[in-house]
Amino acid sequence: MGYAKKRTNKAGKTRYTAVYIDLQGRTRSAGTFSNKKDANTAWQDKEVELRQGKVGDPKRGQMTLRKYATEVWLPNHRIEPKTREKYTGYLDKHILPELGPMKMADIFPEHIRQWITSLQSRGVSPWVIQSCKNSILNALFTTALNDQITYLHPCRGVRIPTVPSTPRTIITPEQFDLLYQALGEPDHQLLVETDIETGLRWGELIELRVKDLDLATRMLTVSRKATEISPRFHPEGKRFLITRYPKDKEFRRLKLSKQITEKLKAHINAHRLGSEDLLFARRVQARPPIRNQVVADPAELGLTPPNAKGRQYQHGTISAYNAAPCRCDHCRAAYARYRAERRAAGKDNPRTPRTIDDEHIPRNWFRRHVWRPALKAADLGITPRVHDLRHSHASWLLHGGADLQIVKDRLGHASIVTTQKYLHTLPEADDAAIDAFTKIRQRSKKDKKRKQRKDAR
Known part of the structure; x- marks a missing residue:
């Protein structure tokens, strides 16, 4: 309980300090007054504020959102490293430039609405706005409210643009056969076939090791996932973070068909893989040599296809390599000769050869170098993502009459409602x-x- 403390200054004048106890049990002052009545009113008002959950110390609400987000909230917020990377990127790009300089206590719902309108005018997608407001700012201001940094949650009641649901792209068996043939490389074919036969997420697929597959029973155990992350957010500064549980934090086991099991067994024997080795790995491959060592006359080689600006260049020239950009043997040879001449003249230092210190297959590398070229060659009429193989797996199972609960367990869904969304997704x-x-x-x-x-x- 508070009280009014009598004090006398050097001039002999009597004043009263309003004293109260905060939530941490510390003795605090609510101000000094000329009479005891005003002092008693001040400490009583403070106690009422404490009981209502209002700010204990108004000075705490004067820190900017940038300072609170980067120095107080984000460093101590318990989230996965990949989520921390995402939150940091969204804060730096979409939230802090506009809301960062504002004081925490001065941010009201009207400012959040203005910020959302600003994002829309810049063409930011509804999905990004949803993540910024519902995931980041909601969590930030909830923590600030609990910490008595502010007594108002400015995100509550503020609506965001409608986020349209994206229809799932389902690959039919006929389309998959075309895609499978277009892949060409046996290891890539096996990876994609394993993906559609198991419905694994990408992180689970690239972390599969020989020890996870029981060839005798054809049972596959999913107990880890690999997450590609910036080394800045990795606890050890690496590129891939291995998590010892899948998405729902429970191991799951699923049975494979005889044909895919035999293919995996042959793959293991062909590459002489040990029990700890990755089933699918990005193995170091030398850059294709420049086959054309003969200097040809550019005038005889013709022009490159038009680039994005509609311009064409002579094959076998530096301009064609840089601006077309063309990577044919003639253009690569021209660029190689140009670089060699500069190094010989002491103008350039040779680039340090790129090394691969992790055999996990990067999603973006696989998408650019394997998946998209295969889609182009197969000409399916649709452009599915690698993740759509998982959707297709679920759709094929349900269309073939598999039990809904079994499909849920195979995919590792937390709710059967998620699995039901795959019903009736095939075109027929x-x-x-x-x-x-x-x-x-x-x-x-x-x-x-x-x-x-x-x-x-």
Whole structure:
């Protein structure tokens, strides 16, 4: 309980200090007054504020959002390293430039609405706005409210743009066969086939090791995942973070078909993989040599295809390599000769050869060098992502009559509602409905013709 403390200054004048006890049990001052009544009113008001959960020390709310987010909240917020990387990027790019200089106590719902409008005017997608507001700012101001940095949660009641749901792209078995043939490289074919037969997430797939597969029972255990992350956010400064549990924090086991098990067994034997080795790894490959060592006349080689600006250049020239950009043997040879001449003249230092210190397959590398070229060659009419193989796995199982609960367990879904979304996702799933509709419509036409014949009699 607070009280009014009597004090006398050097001039002999009596004043009263309002004293109260804060939530941490510390003795605090609510100000000094000329009479005891005002002092008692001040400490009583402070106690009321404490009981209402309002700011204990108004000075704490004067720190800027940038300072609170980067020095107080984010360093102590318990999240996965990959999520921390995402939050840091969104804070730096979308939140702090506008809201960062503002004081925590001065941020109100109107400022959050203005910030959302500003993001929309800059063309920021609704998905990014949703993550920034619902995931980051909501968590930040909830913590600030609990820490008595502010007594108002400015994000509550503020609406964001409607986030449209993205329809899942399902690959049909016929389309998968075309894609499989277009991959060409046996190791890439096996990786993609394993993915669609198991429905694993990318991080789970590239972390599979020989010890996870029981060849005798054909059972595959999923107990880890690899997450590609910036070394800045990795506890050991590496590129891939290995997490000892999958997404739902529970191991799961699934059975493989005989044919994919035999292929995996042959793959293990061919590469002489040990129990701790990755089933699918990015092995160091030398850069393809420049096959054309003969200097050709650029005028005889013709022009490159138009670049993004519609310009064309002579093959076998530096301009074609840099501006087209063309990577044919002639253009690569021209650029190699140019670099060699500069190094010989002492103008350039040779670039340090790139080394691979982790055999996990980077998602972006696989997408650019394997997946997209195969999609282009297969010409499926759709552009599925690698993750859509997981969606297709679920759709194929359910379309083939598999039990919903079994599919949920194989995919590792936390809720069966998620699994239900894959029902009727194949293009032919609605064939029965179309047939039923056509049957009724044809019946109506038959009845009409029958009536016309009857009237004609």
